[in-house]
Amino acid sequence: HQNQVLYMTATRRTDNFTLFRRRSVWIMLAIIVLVWLPLSLYSIDSYPAPNGDEAWMGSTAVALLRTGQSEVPIYGKVEGLFESYSIWRFYTIGLAQFFRLVGVGLVQARLFSVLATLIGAIGLFLLGKSLYGEFEGILASALYLFSFHTLLASHTVRPDAWVNAGGIAGLLLFARAKATRNLGGIFWAGVFVAFIVDIYVVA
Numbered sequence: 001h002q003n004q005v006l007y008m009t010a011t012r013r014t015d016n017f018t019l020f021r022r023r024s025v026w027i028m029l030a031i032i033v034l035v036w037l038p039l040s041l042y043s044i045d046s047y048p049a050p051n052g053d054e055a056w057m058g059s060t061a062v063a064l065l066r067t068g069q070s071e072v073p074i075y076g077k078v079e080g081l082f083e084s085y086s087i088w089r090f091y092t093i094g095l096a097q098f099f100r101l102v103g104v105g106l107v108q109a110r111l112f113s114v115l116a117t118l119i120g121a122i123g124l125f126l127l128g129k130s131l132y133g134e135f136e137g138i139l140a141s142a143l144y145l146f147s148f149h150t151l152l153a154s155h156t157v158r159p160d161a162w163v164n165a166g167g168i169a170g171l172l173l174f175a176r177a178k179a180t181r182n183l184g185g186i187f188w189a190g191v192f193v194a195f196i197v198d199i200y201v202v203a
Contacts, residue, residue, distance in 0.1 A: 025134045029125055029141060033118065036145045040114060044155055045107050054157035057088065058109045061095035065104075090199045091159035109157040116161035117154040121145050123168040130175050159200035166196040 063069060098112045121141045128137030144150055153161040170193035177185025 025129075025138065028138050029122070032138070032142050032145060033121065037114075037118075040117075040151065040154060044110050044114070047155060048152065050106055051156075054106070054109065057091070057159070058095070058104075058106075058157045060088075060092045061099055061109075062104055064092055064096040065099055088159050088198075088200045090195070091162055094162070095157075106157070110155055113156060113158070113161040114154045116165045117145070117150060120161065120165035120168050123165060123172050127168060127172045127175060130172065130179070162199050163196060166199055167193070170196065 095109065095112050098115075099108060102108045102111070121144055124144050125137040125141040128140035130137075150161075150164075153164065170189055173189035173192055174186060177183075177189055
């Protein structure tokens with residue numbers, strides 16, 4: 001009986017430690033995000049300087065929202081025609097719906113890229129944790145968020161941040177399916193990654 005009590009006590013302590021460790025890992029990730037986010041938002045409207053690509057890609061989403069077609073209005077004015085683009089359909093649809101929720105503007109459009117960056121960071125943590133361990137997942141997520149290239153992607157009205165997030169999500173789906181030898185999961189991970197070209201064809 002005494003041995004059983006000792007066993008149950010040890011098991012309970014182990015479970016509590018495991019729960020504490022899991023919570024600690026997520027708390028560490030939250031701290032990293034909460035440090036990065038204000039630093040990112042501080043200069044979101046000024047760095048980098050707005051560029052032609054941002055006006056071009058943002059206008060396709062505005063056109064989709066207002067007319068139902070992802071056209072670039074400036075081409076209609078300059079060249080006397082509307083030129084419809086479909087090489088970033090998922091990005092345009094997503095940005096249009098984001099505009100519908102928060103309004104149209106440079107900051108709002110860049111916030112859509114910030115959202116993708118946060119999704120990518122969480123996905124990278126889960127991928128690193130799945131492949132190597134919790135510390136590696138935290139480290140990968142931190143390095144990703146504080147990379148200069150990530151900052152540029154999160155501050156630009158372009159599909160780049162969503163391509164990153166999609167690629168990370170695809171790798172995570174593949175890694176988890178491979179770990180369980182789920183051939184169906186591996187197949188659908190491949191299908192998911194293939195559709196990233198509809199976020200941005202250059203991907």
